[in-house]
Amino acid sequence: MANRSETAHGQRPDPGLDAIMSERRRLTDLAYRLLGSLADAEDVVQETYVRWYGMDRPQRDAIDSPGAWLMTVASRICLNLLGSARARRERYVGEWIPEPLPERREWTDGVAADPADRITLDESVDMAFLVVLESMTPAERVAFILHDVFRYAFAEVAEIVGRTPAACRQLASSARRRIRDAQAPAGPTTAQAGIVREFKQAWA
Numbered sequence: 001m002a003n004r005s006e007t008a009h010g011q012r013p014d015p016g017l018d019a020i021m022s023e024r025r026r027l028t029d030l031a032y033r034l035l036g037s038l039a040d041a042e043d044v045v046q047e048t049y050v051r052w053y054g055m056d057r058p059q060r061d062a063i064d065s066p067g068a069w070l071m072t073v074a075s076r077i078c079l080n081l082l083g084s085a086r087a088r089r090e091r092y093v094g095e096w097i098p099e100p101l102p103e104r105r106e107w108t109d110g111v112a113a114d115p116a117d118r119i120t121l122d123e124s125v126d127m128a129f130l131v132v133l134e135s136m137t138p139a140e141r142v143a144f145i146l147h148d149v150f151r152y153a154f155a156e157v158a159e160i161v162g163r164t165p166a167a168c169r170q171l172a173s174s175a176r177r178r179i180r181d182a183q184a185p186a187g188p189t190t191a192q193a194g195i196v197r198e199f200k201q202a203w204a
Contacts, residue, residue: 019066020049020052020066020070023066023067023070023071024045026067026071027044027045027048027070027071027074028041028042028045030071030074030075030078030145030146030150031044031045031074031077031078033133033145033149034075034078034079034082034133034141034142034145035078035081035082036130036133036134040081044074044077044078044081045074047077048070048073048074048077049070051073052066052069052070052073071150072159072160075142075146075160076160078142079138079139079142079160079161082138082141082142083138128182129179131182132178132179132182133145135178135182136174136175136178137171139161139163139171140171140172140174140175140178141175142157142160142161143157143161143168143171143172143175144171144172144175144176146160147168147172148172148175148176154166154168154169154172157172
């Protein structure tokens with residue numbers, strides 16, 4: 001009844017829980033690619049939703065595209081986390097290895113694994129790719145993922161990263177060079193990724 005009344009007075013209807021929660025997988029996909037940790041990615045998604053529902057109704061109504069708002073907020077949270085994580089990793093002894101994504105059967109076996117709450121990634125997001133992402137600066141990583149993977153325009157990336165579109169274009173270009181340089185057939189990144197996969201299989 002309230003929704004019909006508000007609509008009659010010219011207010012847009014609330015996007016609703018289903019519409020907002022339908023962005024969950026996309027947000028988790030973004031956060032996992034940026035952070036390399038499924039646990040951290042899920043924390044980012046949770047914090048993003050906390051901020052959405054922390055606004056009052058008029059504030060949410062003023063947002064033209066809730067999905068874009070959620071992606072922007074999640075990206076900024078990830079950027080902040082990447083900055084603090086980079087400082088921690090500089091003090092870490094040894095090389096930092098990203099967290100492997102659970103196998104698909106691990107997402108669906110048992111009561112605790114709800115496929116609706118799990119990430120759906122294409123095959124390009126493997127351990128080798130994540131290791132290369134770890135070599136990028138936080139700004140490079142965010143600019144590259146948002147533009148090359150999620151097809152954001154550099155003007156939109158600039159608003160999230162806090163730099164000019166031209167600077168974001170350079171960041172994405174630098175990130176692509178890192179990926180090309182790491183694609184040598186016998187490169188240490190590829191070998192290391194194979195070792196990690198073998199270790200994970202043996203551990204499982």
